[in-house]
Amino acid sequence: MRSETGFDPYLYQRFPTQEERPPEEEEGLRRIWCAPKGWEYLTVVNNNYVGIFYLGTAFLFFLLAGVLALLMRVQLAAPLMEVLPQATYNQVFTMHGTVMMFLFAVPMVEAAGVLLLPQMLAARDLPFPRLSAYAFWAYAVGGLAFFASLFVGLAPDGGWFMYPPYTSKAYSPGINADFWLLGIGFIEISAIAGAIEIIVGVLRTRAPGMSLDKMPIFAWAMLVFAVMIIIAFPSVILATLLLEIERAFNWSFFDAARGGDPVLWQHLFWFFGHPEVYIIFLPAAGMMSMIIPTVARTELVGYRLIVLAMIATGFISFGVWAHHMFTVGLPPMTTGFFSAASMAVSLPAGIQVFSWIATLAIGRPRFNAPGLFVLGSIVIFVTGGLTGVMVALVPFDWQAHDTYFIVAHLHYVLIGGMVFPLFAAMYYWIPMVSSRAMSERLAKWVFGLMFTGMNVAFMPMHLAGLMGMPRRVYTYLPGSGWDMLNLISTVGAFLFAFGVLLFLIDLARNFRMAPGGGNAGNVYGAGSLEWLPTELYSTRSIPVVKSREPLWDDPKISDDVEQGRYFLPRSATGLRETIVTSPLLAEPQYVQIMPGPSVWPLVAAIFTAFFFLALTVQAYMFGLASGVITVMAMLRWLSETDRPIAQDEVDIGAGIMVPTYMTGPRSHGWWAMVILMIVMAMISAMAMFGLAFLWSNQPGFWTPPASLGGGIPIALGYGLVVAAAVSCRWLHRMGKNWAVAPVLLAGLAAPLLTWLDIRMWSAVLAPDASGQGAAVFAILSLQGTVAAIGVLFAAYLGWRSLRGLITPTGNSTLDLACLFIGYCGAQGLVGTIFTRAVGA
Amino acid sequence: MGNNTSLQAALGGWPPAVLDPAGPYAEPVTRLAWALLLGGTGVLLIVLTALAVALWGKPALRTRLGGDRAIWIGGVAFPGVVLTALLVWGLWLTGSLQATAAQPGEMRVKVTGEMWWWRVTYLGERGEPVIRDANELHVPIGQPVLLELESADVLHSFWVPRLAGKMDMIPGRRNLLRIRADRPGTYGGQCAEYCGGAHALMGFVVVAHTPESFARWRAERLAPPRPASGRGPELFLASGCAGCHTVRGTPANGTAGPDLTHVGARRSLGAGILPNNRGTLAGWIADSQTIKPGNRMPNYKQFSPDDLNALADYMESLK
Amino acid sequence: MKSWLILLGGFIVWTVHFFGLYLIAEFAPSATLVIALTILCIIADLWLLRWLRAMACSEAFAQWRRSVGMAGAVLSLLAVLWQGLPVMLA
Structure with missing residues (x-):
């Protein structure tokens, strides 16, 4: 086989090694990856802990949002009930949707990735453990505070979709809507942090030899999931920013009377909102594809087709957002191809379902707890998929849209496509982290109640919808013919809840966390790497992967791994470390030094949450202070990284030497920065789309933009920033230490250019004058924010440079600063020209 | 009902x-x-x-x-054919109903x-x-x-x-x-x-x-309004109702709320939530906030039962 | 890069087609443009299929990569055809 990086695959044949390993190696690993004690649980960054905390918190939100659902079902059990008053009901249904989507579903699958991926890939941890910890704490603190808004009657009531103008200041004057906009703000940050972690983890920290075609299917799912987050979330980040700015400063993005357009929100929201459904579904489908082969005791049929289906979903789900908008009055040509894409996106789902059926067909399936839940999932998900095809047809959607038919459809898809797989996954993987497995006997009851309850609750809603019952109604009138159906739904909801309650009882009886070994082990007889014997450092040694189910194909592998007969059977540098491999064929490239426990991610996370909450309750000084503390904490955390390492090269087993440090495009830091740049570029692109959209939909409000000629010097200035960043990185690698200086200058110059641009535009337009003004100044404000972060980068780079931490070989910080400052210049260049070109 | x-x-x-x-x-x-x-x-x-x-x-x-064959047939070929047919039907229908x-x-x-x-x-x-x-x-x-x-x-x-x-x-x-x-x-x-x-x-x-x-209905609506007098119309004009509601042929010309020129002829009250009769009219005027929380019409609890009756009578007479 | 191009090729064509259609519909509605873009994308998908078919692959990974790429091109072709239908029917 040809090599990707120049690594000779012939070297893999040296493993498993034969000689005895010295016993102090294992001691060393234990010491370096030691378990936390007492307060140290708060500063832990290891994925075994963060993953469990993360999952537990997300599951808590599932329960909380489930209670809200039960409250709603009680209110709707009969006409004109007075359990929840109107205003409360509107808050409750908003929170149910918001919490389920943002605080349960996305974090839950992200947490599953954090917990499972390093084990499946046989890495010691994810590449940025502190980032995981930060993402978790920001989410946990912020999420709980956000949920608490319900208890003081300040919860948002605009629906999880928050359509303006209802959510604008004029119709929602309270701070309820701000809770949503800012509350979701930091959850988005947390999701993106997790996504960066997962992409780099999956592509760069796989066990040697685990080429893309041997990667566990869950890792594929998480890869596509994370990429989708990177592309989709910027859109909702921008949307929430714009709406919050409109509410706070009266800029008119969505106010039709002043040249904004409420439909712009719908485009931005659903460009995120529909992929979101697949963002939730894909990891769950990945879990299904891991569990089913084990349940059926055979290998997965159609692995490559499932990979294809996941990639296809990742793309095509970005072409279906307008099917939430078929009743908005879009031109027929537009609804036509959105309808077509909505059909197309059902094909990958079909491929996956038939792959699962095919796997069950050639195997010897067992009806154990995970088995029951995967079967239930297939039945429910297919039903939801079929109603999905129905509503993809525009004329049928004109009738079904915004009725209980949709409520039924989406719950079939999400419960069948995510909740049931998740329960299967919990039964399946709990033995990996707990010293006892769950009860198989109780599981049958849990499954029976949940499956029956689900169908009893949601099947009648199809009919209620066809009978004309709209969604989001806090009550209905007697004589509407909906009474009986709603009563049945309520009964079903409680059956479902009893199933979940039984599960909780089982969890309380049997779940005993055992992250450092001593877990129940491979009770279902699976074949993937997460079932290797592990301790806190993950596996003793990192195996060479030759197939998709190594544990089935090589019965000796567990023993060999445990005896240290594979890669990295010790800590080569005396620090936490893992092997970074190449993205396609997973050839070992270098050893990454990983940061250990730290209090700073926790501090940064808490103050990030405080920052957003303070803005919500308009405690601006406190908010400012929190923001400053957040930035300081992050810099402090950062300053401990990227340190010189004594050994340039280390032996990672069998005499194979790799470097301990890497710069440039092969380093994991570079990858993370590039992904972050994609996020920022997407936000910026969405803002520019907004400007163009308003121009095309509200031409009557357009004024001639600032002159292109006046913008050219600014654009040239931005061009110089890019040039400085690119050339200085190159010069520095050539040994020119002075080359740091121009980068610093460029970083400091960028905000001046933005300031000049703002001055020029202020002479032409005001941000609260029209949609155009608002959109232009939004683009300028984004640029200002990026430039301000660029200044921070420059300052940090300067500090490290003065401390002598930037050397010709150890210059990752310079690399990343150059990337960011270069990006800042590029975005400014495009923005300067684009704002002047639209409607010129 | x-x-x-x-x-x-x-x-x-x-x-x-x-x-x-x-x-x-x-x-x-x-x-x-x-x-x-x-x-x-x-x-x-x-x-x-x-x-x-x-x-x-x-x-x-x-x-x-x-096997892969079954996946291709079940997951791609079969839905491909069915969905193509549906798509053509759906698009044609969309065009014809737009x-x-x-x-x-x-x-x-x-x-x-x-x-x-x-x-x-x-x-x-x-x-x-x-x-x-x-x-x-x-x-x-x-x-x-x-x-x-x-x-x-x-x-x-x-x-x-x-x-x-x-x-x-x-x-x-x-x-x-x-x-x-x-x-x-x-x-x-x-x-x-x-x-x-x-x-x-x-x-x-x-x-x-x-x-x-329909012709009859239209003629009624286009006919000049009948003059009204008595306690009801007086209260209507004096109590602020006219600030939001119009009754053609009277000084009441508010436009924030529904036009009441023919309110007595409507099938229902409060945007389709109550039957329309004297009792419900009186109830709505006195306490619409309980019937339909948050609606833009304030409660008029100050009216005596007689006043309410007079107003409801007047409303009901506006056919 | 080549590997990613093979794995994602079909869907890159799909992306160009879909967002091309959206931009045309939003900013410059024209049936001719849509039809031209659709034909171009169909050709691109067919060319991709031909290129992959002719590609010599001896190693397991290369074969796997090619088969995923070809299946992707087939799906992409179907989706592009469907997305072109509204204008062709109108």
């Missing part, structure tokens, strides 16, 4: 409104809906059968199901969604307002009517399932929807886009008349 006095009787019950069309802009969708519901059930049965075979079938059958600009001589009505009621304005040839009403729409049978849908505040969605699919009402935009009722009757509907507060209580009826009956 009387048969056609309130919205819910007109909307609810069996058969489901979406499957019981009353005009040519709903009927083809019903056909599509039936095809989808039956076809969807059929496909579900096929998948369940395949699943059952995979679990319990004969080894030979299971082998045939367990409302186009008004035809010459066609009846046009502007319906404006407001929090949480419907302002109805019948338009003349040149788009000028001719008749003003609220919360119900009168149409002649067998004749297409073009609705111009707008919003005065937030998003709403106009939906009378037995006559047509729904169409959103969006500030700054005017959406078109064509309906035609083929049989006389009352067709209910309800706002379908969440619009805050009392979204659940924002009903609507379309009343379809025979041509003769």
Whole structure:
């Protein structure tokens, strides 16, 4: 086989090694990856802990949002009930949707990735453990505070979709809507942090030899999931920013009377909102594809087709957002191809379902707890998929849209496509982290109640919808013919809840966390790497992967791994470390030094949450202070990284030497920065789309933009920033230490250019004058924010440079600063020209 | 509750409104809906059968199901064919049902969604307002009517399932929807886009008349208003009602709330949530906030029972 | 890069087609443009299929990569055809 990086695959044949390993190696690993004690649980960054905390918190939100659902079902059990008053009901249904989507579903699958991926890939941890910890704490603190808004009657009531103008200041004057906009703000940050972690983890920290075609299917799912987050979330980040700015400063993005357009929100929201459904579904489908082969005791049929289906979903789900908008009055040509894409996106789902059926067909399936839940999932998900095809047809959607038919459809898809797989996954993987497995006997009851309850609750809603019952109604009138159906739904909801309650009882009886070994082990007889014997450092040694189910194909592998007969059977540098491999064929490239426990991610996370909450309750000084503390904490955390390492090269087993440090495009830091740049570029692109959209939909409000000629010097200035960043990185690698200086200058110059641009535009337009003004100044404000972060980068780079931490070989910080400052210049260049070109 | 006095009787019950069309802009969708519901059930049965075979079938059958070929057939080829057919049907139907600009001589009505009621304005040839009403729409049978849908505040969605699919009402935009009722009757509907507060209580009826009956109705509406006098009209003018409501032929000319010139003739009260009679009228005036929390009309608890009766009598007389 | 191009090729064509259609519909509605874009994308998908078919692959990974790429091109072709239908029918 040809090599990707120049690594000779012939070297893999040296493993498993034969000689005895010295016993102090294992001691060393234990010491370096030691378990936390007492307060140290708060500063832990290891994925075994963060993953469990993360999952537990997300599951808590599932329960909380489930209670809200039960409250709603009680209110709707009969006409004109007075359990929840109107205003409360509107808050409750908003929170149910918001919490389920943002605080349960996305974090839950992200947490599953954090917990499972390093084990499946046989890495010691994810590449940025502190980032995981930060993402978790920001989410946990912020999420709980956000949920608490319900208890003081300040919860948002605009629906999880928050359509303006209802959510604008004029119709929602309270701070309820701000809770949503800012509350979701930091959850988005947390999701993106997790996504960066997962992409780099999956592509760069796989066990040697685990080429893309041997990667566990869950890792594929998480890869596509994370990429989708990177592309989709910027859109909702921008949307929430714009709406919050409109509410706070009266800029008119969505106010039709002043040249904004409420439909712009719908485009931005659903460009995120529909992929979101697949963002939730894909990891769950990945879990299904891991569990089913084990349940059926055979290998997965159609692995490559499932990979294809996941990639296809990742793309095509970005072409279906307008099917939430078929009743908005879009031109027929537009609804036509959105309808077509909505059909197309059902094909990958079909491929996956038939792959699962095919796997069950050639195997010897067992009806154990995970088995029951995967079967239930297939039945429910297919039903939801079929109603999905129905509503993809525009004329049928004109009738079904915004009725209980949709409520039924989406719950079939999400419960069948995510909740049931998740329960299967919990039964399946709990033995990996707990010293006892769950009860198989109780599981049958849990499954029976949940499956029956689900169908009893949601099947009648199809009919209620066809009978004309709209969604989001806090009550209905007697004589509407909906009474009986709603009563049945309520009964079903409680059956479902009893199933979940039984599960909780089982969890309380049997779940005993055992992250450092001593877990129940491979009770279902699976074949993937997460079932290797592990301790806190993950596996003793990192195996060479030759197939998709190594544990089935090589019965000796567990023993060999445990005896240290594979890669990295010790800590080569005396620090936490893992092997970074190449993205396609997973050839070992270098050893990454990983940061250990730290209090700073926790501090940064808490103050990030405080920052957003303070803005919500308009405690601006406190908010400012929190923001400053957040930035300081992050810099402090950062300053401990990227340190010189004594050994340039280390032996990672069998005499194979790799470097301990890497710069440039092969380093994991570079990858993370590039992904972050994609996020920022997407936000910026969405803002520019907004400007163009308003121009095309509200031409009557357009004024001639600032002159292109006046913008050219600014654009040239931005061009110089890019040039400085690119050339200085190159010069520095050539040994020119002075080359740091121009980068610093460029970083400091960028905000001046933005300031000049703002001055020029202020002479032409005001941000609260029209949609155009608002959109232009939004683009300028984004640029200002990026430039301000660029200044921070420059300052940090300067500090490290003065401390002598930037050397010709150890210059990752310079690399990343150059990337960011270069990006800042590029975005400014495009923005300067684009704002002047639209409607010129 | 009387048969056609309130919205819910007109909307609810069996058969489901979406499957019981009353005009040519709903009927083809019903056909599509039936095809989808039956076809969807059929496909579900096929998948369940395949699943059952995979679990319990004969080894030979299971082998045939367990390969890439089966995945291609079940996951791509079969849906590919079915969905192509559906897509063509759906696109053709979309094109044929999409409302186009008004035809010459066609009846046009502007319906404006407001929090949480419907302002109805019948338009003349040149788009000028001719008749003003609220919360119900009168149409002649067998004749297409073009609705111009707008919003005065937030998003709403106009939906009378037995006559047509729904169409959103969006500030700054005017959406078109064509309906035609083929049989006389009352067709209910309800706002379908969440619009805050009392979204659940924002009903609507379309009343379809025979041509003769419609002509009569129209003549009544166009006739000059009858003068009224007595305690009721006096209270109406003196208590601030006129600040928001219009009663043609009197000094009351407010436009924030529904036009009450013919309120006594309406099928229902409070945007389709109460039957319309003296009792409910009096109750609504005194305590509309309990009946429909958050609606823009304040409670008028200061009226004595006699005053309320007088006002309700007056309202009821406005036929 | 080549590997990613093979794995994602079909869907890159799909992306160009879909967002091309959206931009045309939003900013410059024209049936001719849509049809031209659709034909171009169909050709691109067919060319991709031909290129992959002819590609010599001896190693397991290269074969796997090619088969995923070809299946992707087939799906992309179907989706592009469907997305072109509305204008062709109108």
